[in-house]
Amino acid sequence: MGLTLAEKILSQRAGREVRAGELVVVEVDQVMVVDSIAGSFFKRLEQLGATPRFPEKVAIVIDHVAPAANVEVAKAQKEIREWGNRHGCRVFDVGRGICHQVLVEEGLARPGGIVLGSDSHSTTYGGIACFGTGMGATDIALAAASGRTWLRVPETVKVTFKGRLAPGTTAKDAALEMVRVLTADGATYMSVEIHLVDGAESLTRSQRLTLANLTVEAGAKCGLVVPSGEILELYEIPDWLYPDPDATYAKEVEIDLAALTPRISVPFYVDNVEEVARVKGKRVDQVFVGTCTNGRLDDLHEVAAILKGRKVAPGVRMLVIPASSQVLEAAAADGTLLTLLQAGATIGTPGCGPCMGRHQGVLAPGEVCVSTSNRNFRGRMGAADAEIYLASPRVAAASAVAGYITTPEELEVGRA
Amino acid sequence: MPRVWKFGDAINTDDILPGKYAPFMVGEDRFHTYAFAHLRPEFASGFRPGDILVCGRNTGLGSSREYAPEALRKLGLRAIIAKSYARIFYRNLVNLGIVPFEAPEVVDALEDGDEVELDLERGVLRHGPDTFQLTPPPDFLLEALKEGSILDYYRKYGRFPGEGRGG
Numbered sequence: 001m002g003l004t005l006a007e008k009i010l011s012q013r014a015g016r017e018v019r020a021g022e023l024v025v026v027e028v029d030q031v032m033v034v035d036s037i038a039g040s041f042f043k044r045l046e047q048l049g050a051t052p053r054f055p056e057k058v059a060i061v062i063d064h065v066a067p068a069a070n071v072e073v074a075k076a077q078k079e080i081r082e083w084g085n086r087h088g089c090r091v092f093d094v095g096r097g098i099c100h101q102v103l104v105e106e107g108l109a110r111p112g113g114i115v116l117g118s119d120s121h122s123t124t125y126g127g128i129a130c131f132g133t134g135m136g137a138t139d140i141a142l143a144a145a146s147g148r149t150w151l152r153v154p155e156t157v158k159v160t161f162k163g164r165l166a167p168g169t170t171a172k173d174a175a176l177e178m179v180r181v182l183t184a185d186g187a188t189y190m191s192v193e194i195h196l197v198d199g200a201e202s203l204t205r206s207q208r209l210t211l212a213n214l215t216v217e218a219g220a221k222c223g224l225v226v227p228s229g230e231i232l233e234l235y236e237i238p239d240w241l242y243p244d245p246d247a248t249y250a251k252e253v254e255i256d257l258a259a260l261t262p263r264i265s266v267p268f269y270v271d272n273v274e275e276v277a278r279v280k281g282k283r284v285d286q287v288f289v290g291t292c293t294n295g296r297l298d299d300l301h302e303v304a305a306i307l308k309g310r311k312v313a314p315g316v317r318m319l320v321i322p323a324s325s326q327v328l329e330a331a332a333a334d335g336t337l338l339t340l341l342q343a344g345a346t347i348g349t350p351g352c353g354p355c356m357g358r359h360q361g362v363l364a365p366g367e368v369c370v371s372t373s374n375r376n377f378r379g380r381m382g383a384a385d386a387e388i389y390l391a392s393p394r395v396a397a398a399s400a401v402a403g404y405i406t407t408p409e410e411l412e413v414g415r416a
Numbered sequence: 417m418p419r420v421w422k423f424g425d426a427i428n429t430d431d432i433l434p435g436k437y438a439p440f441m442v443g444e445d446r447f448h449t450y451a452f453a454h455l456r457p458e459f460a461s462g463f464r465p466g467d468i469l470v471c472g473r474n475t476g477l478g479s480s481r482e483y484a485p486e487a488l489r490k491l492g493l494r495a496i497i498a499k500s501y502a503r504i505f506y507r508n509l510v511n512l513g514i515v516p517f518e519a520p521e522v523v524d525a526l527e528d529g530d531e532v533e534l535d536l537e538r539g540v541l542r543h544g545p546d547t548f549q550l551t552p553p554p555d556f557l558l559e560a561l562k563e564g565s566i567l568d569y570y571r572k573y574g575r576f577p578g579e580g581r582g583g
Contacts, residue, residue: 023556023578025576025579035440036435036438036440036481037440037480037481037482037483038440039439039440039444040439040482040483040486044567047567047571048567048570048571049571065440065441069441070441072440072441072442072443073440073441076440117480118480119479119480120478120479120480120504122480134480134504135480135504135507136480136481136482136485136504136507136508136511137482137483138482138508138511138512138565138566138567139507139508139511139566141567142566142567142570142576145570146570146576148576150556150576150578150579184426184474184477185426185473185474185477185500185502188474188500188501188502188503189503219474219477219502219503221503269426356430356435356436356479357434357435357436358435358436358438358441362436375430375478375479377428377430377431377478378430378431378454378455379430379431379434379454380430380434380435382436384454
């Protein structure tokens, strides 16, 4: 009986064959700490009387409230810089970008590796077949102190995406469809192993990161995309980093990309996914393009293609926050930013932006936001009754132009 | 007598502690006073140490923010009874020394405001004339909880529970 991709990675690391259900203690390649929990992380290490065992394996990213929004945050971020210097740990400061994007860009997350992040969307690393998983401050501190962590080897849900994306759809629509099919707790404690077949292999690294990012919204411990296509050119993939053909799966799901239609997640649950057509016409106050889900260069390109020669509707605020400084620089160099600015969008500092309602676009009571992010929980971006609709960058851009939820294709119809 | 605070399914960490009230936003001394600020504004002032949370399915989904359960711990929470838990939240509870019991039938039997008595170590819950035997957490977690929390365990033994005994 063969092994799943999660079992392969954990077996390789444990130095023996391990299977779903076993508890293993494994060495980790990178411990990622974000600004919002750094204070708790320092406190836990103090409680342990420990310092990072391998300082080079600890990275702190200032992204959740960057730049600082108030004095408390400024103090916390000052402490991060001092602590990083004192212990020789990497600190990625204000403007470098969102933790997950930065770790991929910096090569700190690698195929076959294990990365623990103090952020639930650490499943994102699975886009490059890196076992990424989110944990709280205590687990993260223990991992920094010991260089190891304990994990229950997860069961696996196999999700097969087949075919090429239907016109007008994106990896985000595919990811939302996956969450709808699995439901918000359909993959709890499990690995979601994503197979791309019959043309879907052509999905890029960025698109794979989007798919892996959303697996946590089905409760997953990790979301591993089986290496293929562009990943084989970008990385050296070891022979063992593939699931066995006779691996055992708890559940198998197939999604036909060619039959996909634009999707939108309706408040207040991520798995509350509808066709965009079902909520078309809903008035919009704010549109937010960015985050670890959809703040990469290809996302900005999609938005620019729709905004080119158009204007954001009066009364709509259009916020674009690139996922990293590299994305921002590339978008500046190729003219994307100018297109966005000419359409009436505004550009924010690379980071998480208003995703968790702390700054840079907090919503007032009753407001409606179309966001390319990953969570639409009640009160997430501000007022408790503000509504967040999660969609692709294309749908976000079209909705900004229309002033109500719609697709680029519908905009064209309106124009004719 | 301790009381039950009952919630429904899919209580997420944004419900438990909205992001804007994170300790690094409002201060270490205040963040717990915003627990359930959106959902039940009376919670933080009304909760008494020893009270228990009773929740439905997929409890604690969402962000990894350990300061959400930490806010509850600061208010004096030692146990949750739920139908099921989200993964990161479950680990965070154990790490903070909050016992996560899983017992769907007990959740259905309890109402908000019910008075109960809970023996944490034995997992025995008394509710009026009824007594429920809850399934205690797995050994790995119990071992850690015996020392207080996983932090206390690691500080004392320099290893994780079970580590170094048969791999």
